[in-house]
Amino acid sequence: xxxxxxxxxxxxxxxxxxxxxxxxxxxxxxxxAARLTQQALADRVGVTIGMISLLENGRRPYxxxxxxxxxARALNLPAEELFPVPDYIPNTNGDAA
Numbered sequence: 631x632x633x634x635x636x637x638x639x640x641x642x643x644x645x646x647x648x649x650x651x652x653x654x655x656x657x658x659x660x661x662x663a664a665r666l667t668q669q670a671l672a673d674r675v676g677v678t679i680g681m682i683s684l685l686e687n688g689r690r691p692y693x694x695x696x697x698x699x700x701x702a703r704a705l706n707l708p709a710e711e712l713f714p715v716p717d718y719i720p721n722t723n724g725d726a727a
Contacts (some may be wrong), residue, residue, distance in 0.1 A: 653712045654688040660705040661686070674704035706724075 661682075663670050668682045675682070675699065684690035685701075692698070704711040 652688060653692070654686050655706070656711055657682075657701060657705070658686040660707055660711075664705055666705075671701070671704055675700045 661668070666674075668686070669679045669697065672679045672682045675697065681690070681693070698712050699709050702712050
């Protein structure tokens, strides 16, 4: 049986950079883990079920910072889990989504 020593071609170590999980996947996974429906999450956050659906399906660009914070709180997540990209600049103008 062959063993892999963690080295790639020419004896160099293989290097893998994990990709951050997109925020929409984090929202969906956390909602399902909390056993919440989209409607229940929408009610907790104060947005429509349509907004939650758009967010979870990645069809809505980042909503406002406050909406993301409310989603994180409703799902008992640290807000940073929804902002994994270091160069993300949130919309801080206070708009609801």
